[in-house]
Amino acid sequence: MSAPQSNKIPVQQVDLDATKHRVHPRFVTGFYQNIRVITMYALLAAFLLLPWLRYNGRQAIWLDVPSQHYYIFGMTFLTQDFYFIAAFAIIAAFTLFMVTVYAGRVWCGYACPQTIWTHLFQYVEKWVIGDRNKRIKFDKEPMSATKVFKRFLIYFIWFVFSMITATTFVSYVSGTDALYNSWQMIGFIPFPDWATWIWVSIFIFAFSTYVNAGYMREQMCIQICPYGRFQSVMFDKDTLVVSYDYERGEPRGARKKGTNPENLGDCIECQMCVQVCPTGIDIRDGLQVACIQCAACVDACNEIMDKVGYPRGLIRYTTERQLAEKEKSRVFRPRFFAYLILLTILCGGVLYALNDRVPLEIDIRRDRNQLSSLNQQGMIENSYIVKLTNKTQDAHTYKITLAPQEGLSLEIRFKDVPLDAGESFDMPVSIYGDPDVIEFGQTPVTLNVSSEDGKYHVSKQNVFTTQGQ
Ligand code: SF4
């Protein structure tokens, strides 16, 4: 922004403990805060409830890392399907870039977990102590039984929230059944019977939540978060940002109610925009890395403007082109289209791959000890291990057959291979070759696998060799 004071970016303190200069934001209501609170609590509810959702009798989203099976709404992914996860991550990153080009740090202000949990933890302080002024006063009060009790209550509620967050997070990996139905009795007391990795993960996530939302807060956004740092590179003159209309507001100054002195701008210096800011900055100093674009200052200032009878929008969502150059912003610009085209191609590719994907996997490994051998009937034998994986959500029985080829026959230990949903099985198979019919050297062979209902079918090639006897 080209406001004259935009270069007054406050010197950031490299101190990750936000309690030393704790920000006590005033809770504000208004158009943007309503959107923000609804979005934040909807996302929070989705995070807490999704592990409980069932699809075909199984946890709908279950990233079962220990067994390397990842279940997402009826689809089973294995580690070898990792390219899907990579593709989803790339799509998420480009969506974020595209949204940032258009709407700035809307992710930070409305959807980032750090913002949501910090808001939640600050709300606990408000509930126990009171709004901003009471919290500031409370911090300065000498230690007393009431102060100790209120502090303990806040820490206890934070601890409960952190534990709920950690167990929910881990339940996406361990599964809700393993997490909430595993109990053992220690004496007369029921105690969770969890694997070590679950205990360690819950401790790490609970500790991180408690420290991030309770202590680090805005310091996380200012000092650590890489997105906060590089988002300015993605901004251009047409990116929406929360800005103070310097020309309209300055010179700022207090005035008597109902007056509009000619020597003053519209900013009445009430400090409300600073008091509601969750990161404790003054938007009137210009665009700053600590501004998470939450628009709390927009709502607060609009409320003040209403009260003093001035037009709304002294602080507003605008663009540099509109505010400084007094020109119309361009929504559809080359960078926006570049991201859109890239995203369309990526999403199309992933949808095509998902649609084309057969939820049955076959992998053929040769017996490494011996390339081929002669059996008592004088036939050349090649041995393989066929690994079958049922990637559907239901049990199926599969049949393995050899694509017809003169002089070659298949011997298999089991005619039918029943597999549960997500189950894998290593099946030893042998292919026999008639030395009078097949050519010396290597012959391509194809194994076919079909489900009993004929719904799923895959084929895989390998070679039959006459060498190594
Ligand atoms: S809330 Fe508006 S009027 Fe009050 S200090 Fe901030 S910019 Fe000025």
Ligand code: SF4
């Ligand atoms: S300056 Fe305004 S938009 Fe930026 S973080 Fe503070 S309250 Fe939110």
